[in-house]
Amino acid sequence: MPSALAFELVAKCSTTKARASVLRLPHGPIETPIFMPVATQAALKGLTPEQLEAAGCRLCLNNTYHLGLKPGQAVLEAVGGAHKLQGWRHNILTDSGGFQMVSLLELATVTENGVEFLSPHDGTPMLLTPEHSIDLQHSIGSDIIMQLDDVIATTSPDEARMRDAMYRSIRWLDRCIAEHLKPHPSSSSSPTETYAHRQNLFCIIQGGLDLSLRTECCEEMVKRDTPGIAIGGLSGGEEKEKYCAVVNHCTNLLPEGKPRYVMGVGYPEDLIVSVALGADMFDCVWGTRTARFGNAITSRGVLKLRNAQYANDFSPVDPDCKCPVCAPGMGITKAFIHHLAAKETAGAHMLTLHNVSYLLNLMNEARKAVVRDEYPKFLRETFGKWYQGDKAKFPKWAVDALRGVGVDLLAE
Amino acid sequence: MDTPTFIAPSSRGVVPHLSMDNLRDHTDISGAYVALEDFVEKGIPHSPVFQQPGPLRSFTSQPSSSFMVLGARRCPPVPAPAINTDHSISILTSMGFRELEVNDFISSTAQLQPDVVIGMVDIPAARAGKNRVPKMVDRTELWLEALLRETSSNGTPTFAPILPVELELQTLYLQSIEDNAEQLAGLAFYDSMLVPDMPAALQGLPRLALDDAGDPRKLLQGVARGVDVFTAVFALEATDAGIELEFEFPGTPLEQGVRPLGRDMWAEREEMKTDTRPMVEGCSCYACTRHHRAYLCHLLSAKEMTAWVLLQIHNSHIMERFFAAVRESIARGTFEEDCRTFDRVYEEKLPEKSGEGPR
Numbered sequence: 001m002p003s004a005l006a007f008e009l010v011a012k013c014s015t016t017k018a019r020a021s022v023l024r025l026p027h028g029p030i031e032t033p034i035f036m037p038v039a040t041q042a043a044l045k046g047l048t049p050e051q052l053e054a055a056g057c058r059l060c061l062n063n064t065y066h067l068g069l070k071p072g073q074a075v076l077e078a079v080g081g082a083h084k085l086q087g088w089r090h091n092i093l094t095d096s097g098g099f100q101m102v103s104l105l106e107l108a109t110v111t112e113n114g115v116e117f118l119s120p121h122d123g124t125p126m127l128l129t130p131e132h133s134i135d136l137q138h139s140i141g142s143d144i145i146m147q148l149d150d151v152i153a154t155t156s157p158d159e160a161r162m163r164d165a166m167y168r169s170i171r172w173l174d175r176c177i178a179e180h181l182k183p184h185p186s187s188s189s190s191p192t193e194t195y196a197h198r199q200n201l202f203c204i205i206q207g208g209l210d211l212s213l214r215t216e217c218c219e220e221m222v223k224r225d226t227p228g229i230a231i232g233g234l235s236g237g238e239e240k241e242k243y244c245a246v247v248n249h250c251t252n253l254l255p256e257g258k259p260r261y262v263m264g265v266g267y268p269e270d271l272i273v274s275v276a277l278g279a280d281m282f283d284c285v286w287g288t289r290t291a292r293f294g295n296a297i298t299s300r301g302v303l304k305l306r307n308a309q310y311a312n313d314f315s316p317v318d319p320d321c322k323c324p325v326c327a328p329g330m331g332i333t334k335a336f337i338h339h340l341a342a343k344e345t346a347g348a349h350m351l352t353l354h355n356v357s358y359l360l361n362l363m364n365e366a367r368k369a370v371v372r373d374e375y376p377k378f379l380r381e382t383f384g385k386w387y388q389g390d391k392a393k394f395p396k397w398a399v400d401a402l403r404g405v406g407v408d409l410l411a412e
Numbered sequence: 413m414d415t416p417t418f419i420a421p422s423s424r425g426v427v428p429h430l431s432m433d434n435l436r437d438h439t440d441i442s443g444a445y446v447a448l449e450d451f452v453e454k455g456i457p458h459s460p461v462f463q464q465p466g467p468l469r470s471f472t473s474q475p476s477s478s479f480m481v482l483g484a485r486r487c488p489p490v491p492a493p494a495i496n497t498d499h500s501i502s503i504l505t506s507m508g509f510r511e512l513e514v515n516d517f518i519s520s521t522a523q524l525q526p527d528v529v530i531g532m533v534d535i536p537a538a539r540a541g542k543n544r545v546p547k548m549v550d551r552t553e554l555w556l557e558a559l560l561r562e563t564s565s566n567g568t569p570t571f572a573p574i575l576p577v578e579l580e581l582q583t584l585y586l587q588s589i590e591d592n593a594e595q596l597a598g599l600a601f602y603d604s605m606l607v608p609d610m611p612a613a614l615q616g617l618p619r620l621a622l623d624d625a626g627d628p629r630k631l632l633q634g635v636a637r638g639v640d641v642f643t644a645v646f647a648l649e650a651t652d653a654g655i656e657l658e659f660e661f662p663g664t665p666l667e668q669g670v671r672p673l674g675r676d677m678w679a680e681r682e683e684m685k686t687d688t689r690p691m692v693e694g695c696s697c698y699a700c701t702r703h704h705r706a707y708l709c710h711l712l713s714a715k716e717m718t719a720w721v722l723l724q725i726h727n728s729h730i731m732e733r734f735f736a737a738v739r740e741s742i743a744r745g746t747f748e749e750d751c752r753t754f755d756r757v758y759e760e761k762l763p764e765k766s767g768e769g770p771r
Binding site for chain 1: 423424425426427428429430431432433434451454460463464465470471472473506685686688698702703704706707709710711713714716717718719720721722
């Protein structure tokens with residue numbers, strides 16, 4: 001199918017499956033591996049788009065479900081899409097809205113036609129079909145759009161339902177593609193130009209933790225030739241070993257020349273392990289949410305700055321970080337953030353800015369290490385710092401997963 | 413610091429909603445009023461602000477260019493239920509109501525090193541009766557004298573507080589202030605209506621208004637009375653209510669009708685939801701140059717915190733521009749005439765607050 005991106009592999013790790021690439025999107029190039037902050041309702045909790053841009057973000061998420069409710073499709077159309085709405089010059093990725101329905105709305109039910117749910121505004125029954133999701137994402141104008149998929153918690157014991165969901169996700173992908181291949185209304189100069197020439201549809205591999213289902217889904221979806229591929233249904237509380245097995249399995253089956261996006265992943269450890277397993281793109285709300293609880297993601301691990309031990313700690317949040325909160329010239333200390341945490345929104349804003357900067361930078365450093373072909377060394381050093389050199393504390397799942405791609409985290 | 417101007421009433425040492433980078437990059441606020449009660453939940457000297465080596469400015473990572481005024485209580489204070497005593501006042505910390513010893517307040521100035529400290533005042537939560545007022549005056553006088561003994565040796569510039577009671581009732585206190593005038597750096601008014609009535613010996617001192625003007629017209633009246641620095645709480649309250657300010661000084665008359673002083677974005681979020689014009693056309697603040705009404709309406713409607721960040725940046729900018737224009741007008745010698753123009757150009761009041769705050 002047509003696409004509006006170019007994926008250029010820049011380097012491959014000679015030990016692990018890690019890759020570095022340049023992904024050229026309609027609103028400029030991005031470099032992978034990449035972490036994508038989640039600006040759910042066209043704003044990243046208390047930050048301005050300019051702050052996000054200054055932190056180095058060039059691709060952020062918006063949630064289709066939320067934008068569909070507020071400001072709504074008509075406003076998005078009138079304003080000219082989500083970029084114009086939020087004054088964002090760079091790229092946007094939107095999800096399909098299906099995951100939010102199922103996770104946020106208790107009364108959502110999935111039928112072959114789509115996701116049926118009750119409007120959170122007035123309780124009237126509504127239906128989100130694959131066609132409607134794509135149509136909405138066309139109005140949003142995001143650079144990367146996601147297919148509507150049938151998402152089941154990976155921890156669900158119902159194998160038959162999981163199998164159905166996987167097959168349904170393939171059928172819905174076909175409906176999404178058909179919708180996406182419709183002519184773009186403003187394509188008068190070139191009557192054959194479709195939405196697919198302007199926005200990139202990614203498929204979403206489903207199949208739970210069952211590797212044979214994942215295999216089948218990968219094979220079927222790869223045939224559809226979408227410009228990018230997501231691995232979905234993970235990060236739902238499954239065991240980390242199983243998560244790694246699925247990612248590792250899928251990346252083995254996916255074409256090398258397309259970006260791979262693991263949805264909903266954002267713990268620092270998960271990010272750098274998943275990169276080693278061959279994934280390129282990640283998103284997660286955890287980093288920004290945990291900031292609002294006073295937790296700082298740092299090179300020395302996650303610090304709960306609301307704890308009393310930080311009340312008199314007059315050092316920067318992360319001495320290795322170069323964000324505006326940690327920059328020496330600003331003089332912001334852990335004690336000051338402790339003083340503000342959960343009491344002043346400005347404190348949350350600063351920690352949000354730091355955490356987003358940390359995750360963006362973590363992926364930049366990972367990328368540089370891949371380009372230098374020193375990714376195993378990067379993994380050992382980064383884990384070493386997080387756990388203050390105490391290898392006994394390294395999580396077993398990470399040690400095992402990395403051993404599977406040729407890296408011994410415990411080696412000297 | 414060029415006056416007349418305003419300083420921001422801070423909350424726990426920050427201008428509400430503004431991260432330090434936004435404060436630095438998008439505002440030009442001259443200074444901040446900081447309340448000791450925001451920093452002493454673990455008492456004096458156990459609270460963190462006293463554990464660090466530097467002054468209050470470094471604890472709150474305020475830029476060195478920012479003018480920092482320290483008082484005991486917030487501006488405006490939350491009424492505290494306990495009664496003040498001869499040697500303490502009732503304050504509200506983040507961990508509840510506490511007593512602040514006058515001596516602790518006084519001794520804290522040596523380490524906190526604000527640009528200005530305001531003497532502690534005895535203002536009861538309830539309206540003071542006939543017998544209570546003399547006690548207010550006596551205590552405030554004694555507390556100021558004690559403070560001056562400390563600050564004259566530690567070098568902290570000190571403002572004498574002027575109580576919000578009739579001038580005749582604090583005559584003796586004013587006399588003692590006059591006697592100490594050489595040690596004073598300025599006067600802080602809890603009721604800025606009293607500014608013109610100060611004795612001649614105090615006329616040369618800078619005047620800070622701690623009462624809220626409430627709207628720009630009253631700011632102008634305050635300037636005319638001789639106030640130099642305002643705390644301008646109403647601008648912050650406008651932000652919280654979702655109101656953007658849009659007055660300038662003296663303002664350009666419309667052919668017909670009057671201009672609004674501000675606009676309630678919350679109330680008008682439906683009408684403006686597809687309006688891609690800036691909040692205020694021609695405004696050079698970050699929020700108006702990079703974003704539009706439709707975005708603000710969306711953010712308010714979605715209760716996204718970024719709404720209040722953008723409003724705060726904008727409203728601060730309006731206040732900065734307003735005071736810059738007032739200073740120019742005074743320098744030109746056209747202030748009175750410009751005030752009359754402002755009166756004609758703008759409607760009388762800010763929009764009523766109908767919106768919902770960020771918390």
